[in-house]
Amino acid sequence: MIEVSGYTKRYGRHEAVSNLSFTVQPGAVFGLLGSNGAGKTTTIRALVGLTRPTSGTVRVAGFDVWRDPVKAKAAFGYIPDRPYLYGKLTARELLRFVGQLYQVPDADSEIDRWLEFFRLTDFGNELIETYSHGMRQKVAIIAALLPDPPVLIVDEPMVGLDPHAARQVRDLFRSHADRGRTVLLTTHSLPVAEAVCDRLVVLDRGKVLGEGSMDDLRARTGTEAGGVHGDSLERIFFRLLEDELEEQRRVREEAGVAGVGA
Numbered sequence: 207m208i209e210v211s212g213y214t215k216r217y218g219r220h221e222a223v224s225n226l227s228f229t230v231q232p233g234a235v236f237g238l239l240g241s242n243g244a245g246k247t248t249t250i251r252a253l254v255g256l257t258r259p260t261s262g263t264v265r266v267a268g269f270d271v272w273r274d275p276v277k278a279k280a281a282f283g284y285i286p287d288r289p290y291l292y293g294k295l296t297a298r299e300l301l302r303f304v305g306q307l308y309q310v311p312d313a314d315s316e317i318d319r320w321l322e323f324f325r326l327t328d329f330g331n332e333l334i335e336t337y338s339h340g341m342r343q344k345v346a347i348i349a350a351l352l353p354d355p356p357v358l359i360v361d362e363p364m365v366g367l368d369p370h371a372a373r374q375v376r377d378l379f380r381s382h383a384d385r386g387r388t389v390l391l392t393t394h395s396l397p398v399a400e401a402v403c404d405r406l407v408v409l410d411r412g413k414v415l416g417e418g419s420m421d422d423l424r425a426r427t428g429t430e431a432g433g434v435h436g437d438s439l440e441r442i443f444f445r446l447l448e449d450e451l452e453e454q455r456r457v458r459e460e461a462g463v464a465g466v467g468a
């Protein structure tokens with residue numbers, strides 16, 4: 207389970223995330239969506255213990271990430287948008303290291319199974335520094351999933367993956383949640399989010415524009431089912447952004463009018 211409560215992050219005077227709250231229950235895949243600079247990675251970094259919140263709390267598996275970091279970190283796997291992997295290790299060496307760290311039972315056969323799954327068996331004994339971007343991404347995904355963590359936190363998982371691997375990863379997230387685990391992911395791929403997420407939050411400039419299931423968001427935006435893109439997440443997403451831009455324009459105009467009269 208993931209609980210984010212009143213999370214705010216400021217960089218100097220710039221508020222990157224404002225008073226964000228959401229809960230992700232076991233069994234669910236939760237999607238964090240938004241334009242560039244919306245605050246998605248900033249939120250993920252608070253959840254994995256890399257960027258301290260200015261205020262608010264973030265909890266994973268019942269543990270406050272910043273008060274009880276060791277217990278919280280033992281409970282989640284993290285797939286970053288730009289994974290750092292030790293280039294001078296082979297994939298097998300790196301994954302054995304992870305297996306020992308998390309005391310994964312039968313780690314060697316699990317590692318073999320994962321390498322086979324991602325068609326990396328022939329490269330398992332090669333140095334990671336010789337890997338392509340997508341191959342590194344696959345190793346990072348295996349490293350996060352090898353301990354079968356109760357909570358999986360994923361930042362932009364599909365970047366660099368070929369279509370076959372992207373489909374495998376999408377199915378992995380869904381099946382991880384279907385086994386009673388919790389998954390939080392950010393993605394710019396709205397079809398991926400629509401296919402795997404049970405609930406979504408749409409952020410823009412650190413503010414929540416909408417939150418809930420597809421049906422909740424549809425009801426909120428008044429986008430009807432049917433038509434070519436009638437009920438797609440893409441349409442909902444753009445409607446939320448358009449409404450926000452319209453609101454900002456209205457506020458600016460009102461401020462301008464008030465300024466003229468003052």
Ligand SMILES: Nc1ncnc2c1ncn2[C@@H]1O[C@H](COP(=O)(O)OP(=O)(O)OP(=O)(O)O)[C@@H](O)[C@H]1O
Nearest residue numbers: 217220221222240241242243244245246247248249
């Ligand atoms: N270390 C930092 N110092 C100052 N500002 C930062 C820092 N990290 C992030 N920001 C700012 O916080 C805001 C949110 O950034 P964040 O990386 O969370 O966005 P994002 O939603 O992940 O965007 P993208 O889709 O482009 O990856 C941006 O305005 C960014 O400039």
